Amino acid sequence: MKTKLFTAALLLSSTLAFSQAHNVSAGYQKPTDPAVIENLEQWQDMKFGLFMHWGTYSQWGIVESWSICPEDEGWTQRKPEHGKTYFEYVKNYENLQKTFNPTEFNPEKWADAAKEAGMKYVVFTTKHHDGFAMFDTKESDYKITSKNTPFSSNPKANITKEIFNSFRNDGFKIGAYFSKPDWHTEYYWWSYFPPKDRNVNYDPTKYPERWNNFKNYTYNQINELTSEYGKVDILWLDGGWVRPFSTIDQSVDWQRGIKVEQDIDMDRIGGMARKNQPGIIVVDRTVPGKWENYVTPEQAIPDHPLDIPWESCITMGNSFSYVPNDQYKPTKKIVETLVKIISRGGNYLMNIAPGPNGDFDQAAYDRLKELAKWIKINESAIYATRSVAPYHDNEYYYTRSKDNKTINVFHLTEGERYTVPNSFTFQLPENSKVNNVKVLGHTGKIKWNQKDNTVTVQNPTKNLEYATVIQVNLK
Template identity: 65%
Template structure:
């Protein structure tokens, strides 16, 4: 059964995003595995997750991986003292391995901040496109645990294992981001040819033995992650240009650049992953079929609900990876993003890029603390909720608690402090009889009356300006 996607609405006027902009395929195919379907349902209830892009690139404060890609795009620019020639820049970039020493690495600090903010799952970049592995792979020495890397002497040098273990202890669902393309291995970018763009730089059909080595390399690395890192719930695969040629959608601009068949045998990889991790959710981004178990609109939010599982991955700052002095979204922007996404039935995966010292920018902790204060009051209308028509009217966004007669209406504020009008109109046509209306975070009794298209809630004069609420007010309606 295949279903068409809906149109999208950008939440902010301008996002600074790198790499693939359109990370949605046009068709969705259910996984067809009961264990996977159940885990997807469990994941959908979590609503709020943490994404982390981290690697040697954080030392330069540049975009993750993309500056070594020989494409003339805004996010691939090579700047600084090494940028005069491509080869010189790439050599200096790869030499960052020899200075990477994030001695402030303390995943328990991240767990506490993320948990307090109401996050329920984590996706960590075990390997980005540049090929540098943040785990102790046996397939390459280009890794954080290599003797070439200063941090390898640290007892916590296998940072993927440390992160997964720390978050798992606090009952987070665990996700391994893994880049299918690898711009370091000679079996993807063969040194015999110069790299031309993001794609493999030779024809796999002309050199099948070399491509087979790349397939084995990829399979073995994913097998390591599925075998040696405890319980893993999500395999989040990026780099959608590594795909069977038959799956290329030529109506999507970036996919038109895929000239070769880059089939890595996803059925074999998924079968192995699920044999080692039963019920594993596989997210093969943009490659339609039963291995794209949920879709991942990047830096955007659907205008209306989608009829399949989805997650918006959005940066807290302007960039995916650490940039000194990055501009972080306000608590108000993040909370309202979460409300908008959840009202459409999706999850928010919020990215924070750790710095070269192994910690987040202090501003990120401040933002999470502000989100925490809001979630402690309003989380009941976020978790395990479903979209409900009309989804939103004006500045009011709706969610419905699963398997109950409870609807939440979130009135988004145009400033940090919530100022309520004398009357709040809730547009819900199908409610026959309302039993109770409350304002989350307030003990004040509210009066309401049912009208043709919903209910009108009267807000006492004192409560209008002194509710003590920030970012968005949540009304709980039991019927």
């Protein structure tokens, strides 16, 4: 990134998210609804998804939403040209609605590129914390389809609907990201009080009618998303500080900052979502219980397998939102991230941020195209797999087929380029008896031998990029 401050902020955010990842399995409740269990199993088979953070903030090329929160000024430092005072800044930020006109928006292009790169599901930010709705909500005029937004006259103005339809047509599962906190509505940040931090700026127990209005506001918007936008497979709820006070984990630093009750009645919301969309996965992030059907470490990978469904959401660049000249990760790094995640039993939700013109940077398309070649060769070792011991041993990472008849061994090396060895030597689980060995991408014969639980494979080719996959079929 351009500034050391922003880079430090990303590292801080990653550290907090990583520490959070080590607490995620506490209090997990396995779903009991057969339709949810089936959907979750299918989702775990998919392994790789696309995340997209997009809103009016892309016009300033800044981090999404956070700059309007006083608590977060230190790491989202406001630029003087955007407002000399806090209130002037917020006014100018909200006025970005009046210039947002992403005329190059073409979700079919995104869906095609993501599908080619092996992605199987999409999660889109229908509304972030700033409250700007990228869908045609009836609850607010702060939305993409408002007459105050230039793009409202475009035939594709209802961006969420267009994205969901395009990706659904390409066979993707559809995920609706939705922020529980809403810093635009008077029901959450009431103008009677100044906002102090990311939490509600009044005490809901002292103003129960206002808080009840906020609960209804949230319920109604989620009802719209789950009843008017076709089949939705995942409801991805962000803003974990909006939660029952009794669920706060005092061992987690950011949760200690929650000082008031913020229960929005997830039973009511989740029940409505399941009525509208039978089997929908609900992800009430960081709030353990029956509405957190899978957990979501952010910008980090747990260092060991988790025994519950999980997904790491990680940016392709340095930022979740569009930033000019963002530095996109090399394809080798993306492959390594995917391998590490699936070897520990998780899914990889990779974020690409559209810009103010309505398209990805060309560099993002380049990465997806390069990734597509490797995925196509090695897809049988990626999808519909699960973790298996030893999970990770030096340069080797493992997955297994769901029927336990195949072990997939991924070989990675450090450095900018993948170093292809002359042979591979790795361990298999106890009492594994090998029937056959393949090096994916090579069609000829393979020389290999097994001694006890150790297998050695002679490398038949030097033309592999990013990582090698050895597929071991067991007797």
